[in-house]
Amino acid sequence: MWPDRRLLELLGIELPIVQAPMAGASGGAMAVAVSEAGGLGSLPCALLDPERVRAEIGAIRRRTVRPLNVNFFCHPVPEPDAESAENWYAKFAPYRRKFGLDPSSVASAPNRSPFDEDMCDVVEECRPEVVSFHFGLPETRLLDRVKALGCKVLSSATTVREARWLARNGCDVVIAQGYEAGGHRGMFLTDAVESQPGAMALVPQVVDAVDVPVIAAGGIGDGRGIAAALALGAAGVQIGTAYLLTSESMISSLHRNALESACDDGTVLTNIFTGRPARGLINRIVREVGPMSPEAPVFPMAGDATAPIRYAAEAAGSSEFSPLWSGQSASLSRSGSAGELTRDLATRAQDRLGMLARPD
Amino acid sequence: MWPDRRLLELLGIELPIVQAPMAGASGGAMAVAVSEAGGLGSLPCALLDPERVRAEIGAIRRRTVRPLNVNFFCHPVPEPDAESAENWYAKFAPYRRKFGLDPSSVASAPNRSPFDEDMCDVVEECRPEVVSFHFGLPETRLLDRVKALGCKVLSSATTVREARWLARNGCDVVIAQGYEAGGHRGMFLTDAVESQPGAMALVPQVVDAVDVPVIAAGGIGDGRGIAAALALGAAGVQIGTAYLLTSESMISSLHRNALESACDDGTVLTNIFTGRPARGLINRIVREVGPMSPEAPVFPMAGDATAPIRYAAEAAGSSEFSPLWSGQSASLSRSGSAGELTRDLATRAQDRLGMLARPD
Numbered sequence: 105m106w107p108d109r110r111l112l113e114l115l116g117i118e119l120p121i122v123q124a125p126m127a128g129a130s131g132g133a134m135a136v137a138v139s140e141a142g143g144l145g146s147l148p149c150a151l152l153d154p155e156r157v158r159a160e161i162g163a164i165r166r167r168t169v170r171p172l173n174v175n176f177f178c179h180p181v182p183e184p185d186a187e188s189a190e191n192w193y194a195k196f197a198p199y200r201r202k203f204g205l206d207p208s209s210v211a212s213a214p215n216r217s218p219f220d221e222d223m224c225d226v227v228e229e230c231r232p233e234v235v236s237f238h239f240g241l242p243e244t245r246l247l248d249r250v251k252a253l254g255c256k257v258l259s260s261a262t263t264v265r266e267a268r269w270l271a272r273n274g275c276d277v278v279i280a281q282g283y284e285a286g287g288h289r290g291m292f293l294t295d296a297v298e299s300q301p302g303a304m305a306l307v308p309q310v311v312d313a314v315d316v317p318v319i320a321a322g323g324i325g326d327g328r329g330i331a332a333a334l335a336l337g338a339a340g341v342q343i344g345t346a347y348l349l350t351s352e353s354m355i356s357s358l359h360r361n362a363l364e365s366a367c368d369d370g371t372v373l374t375n376i377f378t379g380r381p382a383r384g385l386i387n388r389i390v391r392e393v394g395p396m397s398p399e400a401p402v403f404p405m406a407g408d409a410t411a412p413i414r415y416a417a418e419a420a421g422s423s424e425f426s427p428l429w430s431g432q433s434a435s436l437s438r439s440g441s442a443g444e445l446t447r448d449l450a451t452r453a454q455d456r457l458g459m460l461a462r463p464d
Numbered sequence: 465m466w467p468d469r470r471l472l473e474l475l476g477i478e479l480p481i482v483q484a485p486m487a488g489a490s491g492g493a494m495a496v497a498v499s500e501a502g503g504l505g506s507l508p509c510a511l512l513d514p515e516r517v518r519a520e521i522g523a524i525r526r527r528t529v530r531p532l533n534v535n536f537f538c539h540p541v542p543e544p545d546a547e548s549a550e551n552w553y554a555k556f557a558p559y560r561r562k563f564g565l566d567p568s569s570v571a572s573a574p575n576r577s578p579f580d581e582d583m584c585d586v587v588e589e590c591r592p593e594v595v596s597f598h599f600g601l602p603e604t605r606l607l608d609r610v611k612a613l614g615c616k617v618l619s620s621a622t623t624v625r626e627a628r629w630l631a632r633n634g635c636d637v638v639i640a641q642g643y644e645a646g647g648h649r650g651m652f653l654t655d656a657v658e659s660q661p662g663a664m665a666l667v668p669q670v671v672d673a674v675d676v677p678v679i680a681a682g683g684i685g686d687g688r689g690i691a692a693a694l695a696l697g698a699a700g701v702q703i704g705t706a707y708l709l710t711s712e713s714m715i716s717s718l719h720r721n722a723l724e725s726a727c728d729d730g731t732v733l734t735n736i737f738t739g740r741p742a743r744g745l746i747n748r749i750v751r752e753v754g755p756m757s758p759e760a761p762v763f764p765m766a767g768d769a770t771a772p773i774r775y776a777a778e779a780a781g782s783s784e785f786s787p788l789w790s791g792q793s794a795s796l797s798r799s800g801s802a803g804e805l806t807r808d809l810a811t812r813a814q815d816r817l818g819m820l821a822r823p824d
Contacts, residue, residue, distance in 0.1 A: 107819060107820045107821075262729075263727075263728055263729040264727060264728045264729070264795075265727070265729070282662055282664060283643060283662050284661065284662040284664050284665045294729065296729070298732045298733070298755055298756075299729040299730065299731060299732050299746065300729060301644065301683070301728045301729055301792045302642055302643050302644040302662030302663060302664060302682065302683055302792060303662055303663075303664040304642060304644050304662060304663040304664055304682060304683035304684060304689060304692065304693075304792075304793075305644045305682075305683030305685075305728055305791070305792035305793040306728055306792075308685070308686065308688050308689065308793070308796060309728045309793065309795055309796065310728075312795075312796075322662065322664060322665075323661070323662055323664035323665030324664060325665075325668070326668065328668045328695055328696050328697055329664060329668065329696065331692075331695035331696075331820070332664065332691075332692035332693070332695040332696045333664075333692070334695075334820060335688055335691035335692040335694075335695050335816055335817075335820055336688050336689065336691075336692045337688055367623075367624060367625070368623055368624045368661045368665060368666055368669045368670075369622075369623040369624070369625070369654065369656070369659040369660060369661055370659065371659060372658045372659050373658070386659065395658055396658075431665070432661045432662060432664075432665035432666075433664075433665040433668070433669065435624075435669055435672075436668060436669065436672075456695055457695075457820045457821050458821050459467060460467045460691070460694060460695055460817045460820060460821060461467075461817050461818050461820060461821030462821065
C-alpha cells in the first residue's frame with residue numbers, strides 16, 4: 105500500500121500523515137479525529153499549562169485508543185530586556201492611537217512556555233506514544249525521562265545540519281521542515297531565514313544525511329504533495345495549513361476567510377508577532393513593521409506589543425493586525441472534517457502513486 | 465513509460481528533462497549532449513551577439529538533428545542612471561584597494577542583452593524547435609514572429625499570477641521556477657523575493673491554474689526530484705545545477721570546487737552581481753554587500769562595479785568575490801558527461817516511480 109512502512113510501524117499508525125500541532129489553532133478534537141482516521145493526531149501544548157495538558161490528554165484518551173503525538177516548544181527561557189521591549193512597544197504607538205488604546209496599557213500575548221520538569225511529570229503520567237518538540241530538543245535530563253517511557257521522539261530540522269544534530273541527540277524521526285511551511289520555523293542551529301531550503305531540496309538531502317525515518321513538511325496540501333514527498337524519500341508527511349480549514353480548527357473566522365482567499369505568494373516569514381520567524385499571510389502590520397524586524401525582542405516576548413492592537417482590530421472585524429499563520433499551499437485546501445481530510449488525503453496520495461507508475 | 469506524455473509529444477523529445485540554459489556556464493556542447501541523450505538541450509544566448517548565436521546554432525545543427533531550445537532574456541533595456549551607478553561603484557572601493565585596482569578604472573561585466581529584432585532575424589533563419597524566454601516574454605511583435613515559425617515558446621513563472629500571464633500571452637509550456645532554483649529568478653510581475661513559493665507549493669498551484677503543460681524547476685537534482693515533480697503534476701523538469709558539474713560545463717574550477725562542497729543552506733538570492741535576484745553560493749562579497757541590496761543599480765548594470773574585483777580575486781585563486789550560481793540541491797549532483805547525467809536521471813526517475821507504486 106505505502107512505499108515505505110518504517111514510520112507506520114514505528115509509530116503504530118495506518119496512514120503516513122501527521123497532523124501538524126498548531127498551538128492556538130488545534131486541540132483535542134482535531135487530534136482525536138486524525139488519529140481515529142488512521143493518521144497521527146497531535147496535541148500542541150506550547151500555550152497550555154501542565155494541568156490543562158493533563159486534562160486534554162485525558163479527554164483524548166477517553167475518545168480514542170490510537171497513538172497520540174503531544175507537542176512542546178523547547179526554546180530557551182529569555183532574560184527580560186526592558187530596553188528592547190520598550191523600544192519595540194514604542195514602534196506600535198501609532199497603531200494603539202488608531203484603535204484608541206490607552207498608550208500606557210499593556211496586554212499580554214498568549215504565553216508560550218518551554219518543556220520543563222512539570223510538563224515532563226505530565227508526560228510520565230500520561231505516556232503519549234509520540235512526543236514531538238519544536239526548536240530543537242529539551243535538555244538531556246528531560247529528554248532521557250521522555251525516552252525512558254518508550255515515547256517516540258520527533259523534532260523539526262530546517263537544514264541538514266539540524267537533522268544530523270537531532271538524529272545524533274536521540275530523535276527517532278526527523279521532520280524536514282521546508283521553507284514553505286506555515287507557522288514557526290523550527291530552526292535552532294541557525295537564524296538565517298534567507299538561506300532556508302525548500303522542501304524539494306531539503307527532504308532528499310536530509311534523507312541522505314540521517315538513518316532515521318524522515319517526515320516531510322512544508323507546502324504539502326493534497327495527494328500530489330504527499331506522493332511527491334514519498335518520491336523524495338520521506339516516509340511520511342506532516343500537514344498543517346490544510347487542517348486549519350477543517351471543522352475541528354479553532355482559528356477565528358477572520359483567519360479562515362483570509363486562508364480561503366490566499367494565493368501562492370501571499371505569505372512571508374515574519375518575526376513581528378513572537379520574535380521568531382514564522383510564516384503567515386501578509387497583512388498591514390506585517391507589511392508596515394516587518395516582515396523580519398531586527399528590533400523584535402527575543403521569542404516569545406515580541407508578542408506583548410502586538411497583542412492589544414490585534415485584539416482591538418479583530419473586535420472591529422479586521423485581520424490586518426493578527427498573525428494569520430499559513431504555509432504556501434493554502435489554496436490547495438478544502439473544508440470538511442479533519443477525519444474526512446485525513447482519509448481523503450491518503451486516498452488521493454495512493455491514487456496519485458498508482459497513476460505515476462501505471463500511465464494510461 | 466512516463467506518466468504524462470504531453471511535453472514529450474509537444475517538444476518531440478524522449479525524456480521529460482530540459483537542461484536549464486545557463487548563460488556563461490553552458491554552450492553548444494552541453495546542448496548537443498543532452499538533446500542526443502533524449503532530453504531537451506538548451507543554448508543560452510543572453511551573453512551572445514546575433515552573429516555568435518548563428519554560429520553556435522549552426523555548430524549544434526551539424527552535430528544533432530534532435531530538438532534544440534534557444535534561450536533569451538527579455539528584460540527592459542535600462543536607462544543609464546549615473547548617480548545610482550556612482551554610489552554603487554563607491555561601495556566597492558575597499559575591495560578595489562584590497563586588490564590594488566586603480567580606483568578610477570572601470571571594467572565592464574559581461575553584457576546581457578534582451579531579445580530584439582536582430583536576434584529575431586537569427587531565430588527566423590535558424591528555426592530552433594523551442595525558444596525559451598526569461599523575465600517574461602518579448603514584445604508582441606517579436607513574439608508573433610517567433611510563433612509564426614512554429615517554434616514552441618517557453619518561459620518561467622515564479623508565481624501563479626506569472627504563470628497565468630504567460631499562458632494567456634502565448635506560452636506553449638510554463639516553467640514553474642521554485643524558490644530553490646539557482647541563477648536568475650524569472651520574476652517579472654513581482655519583485656518580492658521574500659514571498660516567492662518553493663517548488664512543492666508552486667508546482668501544483670500552477671498546474672491547477674493553467675491548461676498548458678508545466679515544467680517544474682528548482683531544487684531538482686536527482687531521480688527522486690524528477691519523480692516528485694511528476695507527482696506534483698508537472699509534465700517534465702528543468703535541471704540546472706546538476707549540469708554545472710558535468711564535463712561540458714564551462715564554469716571555472718573555483719566555481720566547480722565551491723559546488724562540490726556546497727550544503728543545503730549554503731545559498732541565497734542576491735542582486736549584487738547583476739541587479740536582479742539570482743541564487744548563488746554565499747561568499748564574502750555576498751555576505752558583506754548583500755545578499756539583497758536596495759542600492760544595486762537596475763539589471764544588468766550592477767555588474768560593472770563587481771566585475772573588476774571578481775577578476776582580480778579569481779586571478780589570485782579566490783572565489784569569494786565571484787557569482788557562484790547554484791540551486792539548493794548542489795550536494796545531490798555527481799560529475800560525468802551531460803549525456804550520461806541525462807540518461808542516469810531518467811533511469812533513476814523511472815526506478816523511483818516504479819518503486820513508489822510497487823513496494824516490496
